[in-house]
Amino acid sequence: MNKSKTGAGSDDRLILARTRRDRIREGVTVxxxxxxxRVFDQDGKSYIDLVAGVTRPVHVGYGRKEIAQAAYDQMCELPYFTPMEFANLPAMKLADALSEITPGRINQFFFVCDGSEAVESAIKLARHHHHNKGDKKRYKIISRRGAYHGTTVGALGILGTVLPMRQIMEPLSSGTIFVESPYCYRCPFRLSYPHCDLLCAKDIERIIQFEDPEQISAFIGEPIQQGFGAYAPPKxxxxxVREICDRYGILLIVDEVICGFGRTGKWFGIEHYDVQPDLITMAKGISSGYLPLGAVGCTDEVMEPIETFHHLHxxxxxxxxxAAALKNIEIIKRENLVENSSKMGTYFLEGLKSLEAHPTVGEVRGTGLWTAIDFTVNKKTRAPFPPNRIIHIIERAKKKGLIIKTMGQALEFAPPLIIQKEExxxxxxxxxxxxxxxxxx
Ligand SMILES: Cc1ncc(COP(=O)(O)O)c(C=O)c1O
Structure with a gap:
């Protein structure tokens, strides 16, 4: 048995997510x-956390006692009550707060525990909408190759990435249609922007016609996509995409699980594109990871035909x-963290650009405090770096007190939105x- 160095417990009884067992046997960092x-390990070693908890939720940074206090106060007042037939004050207040900051006509909200549940809820809400309108054939979802939308079975069904977590669980839910992602650096159509005439978007219409438009419920995509490394599509x-969805009565779900709450220098990533989604999904920065929370938000038009939402957690x-999320949003507003994300994001990106002189750095990109380095073994052909070499860079950085993460062929950075120039x-x-x-x- 592998006792952890702190003596606080055994790390080989704890099942870790997506971690090789031999790594666990060697002893993982606690x-x-x-x-x-910054975060600190069991030996007191300090790290700059350049990925806000690695899965990137910790927007307001660590050690926020006022969020802990808000949660404590609410636990004392009312720790739990059913979401059926009864409402509670913090959830009502959070829905009000979100209606002010979410894009345009997004106005109604349902809260769940994480991003996957938010995505599941959005998919179900979209189908529920069509069903109640009498459009019972609409069940298919359009997703994009390279997309990640979560880990529950429904969310895995729309996963556009080749990962063991998908392959082991197949067969998954049927009815997902995959289209290409906008990834100009390695364009799937081998074209270049703007001469491509935006084929990655326009081709969606051809696929919809093939799949039967009347069977399609929704299109889902991240406004700026994590797969390939923080990739922002052309303006x-x-x-x-919105126009195509409108032509065929397809709902547009924008997955803001990463982009939301200031990550890209605006409250929500889709604001960079001035487009009105029908539904959005949120998690991570909604509570800065202090407590588990996800949410789906939608317009009044989406909810209009739904007399009863048949969905329960x-x-x-x-x-x-x-309550924790409300305090978190209050901090983001009070400390102008969305603006800081934009300002520090520009500064960070300029610094990263200086690394483009390296022979292996193919492209540096970013929006707000979500940036990436896409590596290549050949700047002309743009052939990707072998993934193990990126892992080596991550391991070297960790030894030097810096936590970063891989995203496909890229290194990704998403620090807490409080980061300053010196860090x-x-x-x-x-x-x-x-x-x-x-x-x-
Ligand atoms: C865009 C996106 N959607 C959904 C999810 C799933 O969120 P969770 O891991 O909280 O279930 C993630 C997780 O990283 C994500 O990045």
């Missing part, structure tokens, strides 16, 4: 504390998570060293 943009992309509209400079220096060392090898 993170015990966080403060600001006209979402308008074209015991912990839906959870009062304590909603960015420190992180860039370590990154530069790690890339140089890996290239020398």
């Amino acid at each position: 993170i015990t504390k966080g403060e600001g943009v 006209e992309y979402w308008k074209v 015991t912990y839906a509209n959870h009062p304590v998570s909603c 960015i400079d420190e992180a860039l220096k370590i990154l530069d060293q790690c890339i140089t060392e890996e290239e020398k090898k």
